Amino acid sequence: MANDYDLDATELLETYDFLMKYIIIGEAGTGKSCLLHQFTHNSFKEHSQHTIGVEFSSRTVKLGEKRIKLQLWDTAGQERFRSVTRSYYRGAAGAILVYDITSRASFLNLSRWLADARALGSPHLVCVLVGNKADREEDREVEWAEASRWAAENDVHFLEASSLTGDNVEAPFLLCARSILLAIESGALDPEKAGSGVSYGDRALRRVNSSSRLSFGSLSGSRRKGTVKLRLPGGNKCC
Numbered sequence: 001m002a003n004d005y006d007l008d009a010t011e012l013l014e015t016y017d018f019l020m021k022y023i024i025i026g027e028a029g030t031g032k033s034c035l036l037h038q039f040t041h042n043s044f045k046e047h048s049q050h051t052i053g054v055e056f057s058s059r060t061v062k063l064g065e066k067r068i069k070l071q072l073w074d075t076a077g078q079e080r081f082r083s084v085t086r087s088y089y090r091g092a093a094g095a096i097l098v099y100d101i102t103s104r105a106s107f108l109n110l111s112r113w114l115a116d117a118r119a120l121g122s123p124h125l126v127c128v129l130v131g132n133k134a135d136r137e138e139d140r141e142v143e144w145a146e147a148s149r150w151a152a153e154n155d156v157h158f159l160e161a162s163s164l165t166g167d168n169v170e171a172p173f174l175l176c177a178r179s180i181l182l183a184i185e186s187g188a189l190d191p192e193k194a195g196s197g198v199s200y201g202d203r204a205l206r207r208v209n210s211s212s213r214l215s216f217g218s219l220s221g222s223r224r225k226g227t228v229k230l231r232l233p234g235g236n237k238c239c
């Protein structure tokens with residue numbers, strides 16, 4: 001499942017500032033594989049089958065001046081794979097927690113998924129809740145406001161997306177990366193610490209070697225008073 005739609009010369013050389021490990025979790029059938037496929041291939045995955053265990057893919061994104069390689073672990077939602085998939089949670093820096101807005105059951109089980117991710121992932125795990133299948137408004141069983149409340153109570157970011165139309169698909173991945181970068185910048189997360197889920201790429205290391213100090217610079221050109229803003233694709237509902 002290698003990403004090949006936006007490779008450029010620098011990517012072929014694998015130059016990036018940070019490598020971040022993400023897990024994609026949630027109930028079976030919520031659209032995790034389709035979300036990931038839309039993110040890595042820019043197209044809807046037709047006839048998606050249940051994931052067996054885990055599948056790996058990656059994509060390099062740009063946040064301001066930083067190039068970040070995302071290691072993406074798509075996990076099976078089916079209960080019978082739970083012990084296998086949980087072993088991949090270890091040291092994850094980011095978790096994309098997916099439910100289906102047309103399935104109340106997939107929403108009611110979120111606490112369990114989040115608890116597992118927090119227990120096994122990095123101590124600074126950043127979690128983004130995604131209400132997928134937002135294109136199926138007529139079949140909606142979970143209101144945006146209710147999910148937004150749950151996200152606030154559980155200290156996770158939240159947005160709705162559609163893997164089918166591509167709406168808001170990039171946003172959760174970028175939002176997660178931005179939060180992790182902020183944690184690094186503030187000193188709360190040390191990429192050199194084992195289990196952080198983040199490591200320096202060769203691009204960052206080269207900069208360290210040449211200046212003996214890592215500078216994060218501006219992430220988006222709108223950085224004021226210690227806060228960094230990320231411009232996400234238009235129309236994002238997120239908190």
Ligand SMILES: Nc1nc2c(ncn2[C@@H]2O[C@H](COP(=O)(O)OP(=O)(O)OP(=O)(O)O)[C@@H](O)[C@H]2O)c(=O)[nH]1
Nearest residue numbers: 028029030031032033034048050051077133163164
């Ligand atoms: N309408 C609509 N259907 C979707 C969307 N995303 C996924 N689907 C459909 O939902 C079904 C399940 O999608 P998958 O991506 O395989 O689900 P999954 O969460 O990876 O499932 P497991 O691998 O079993 O955990 C498929 O029939 C998809 O076509 C979406 O955004 N909108």
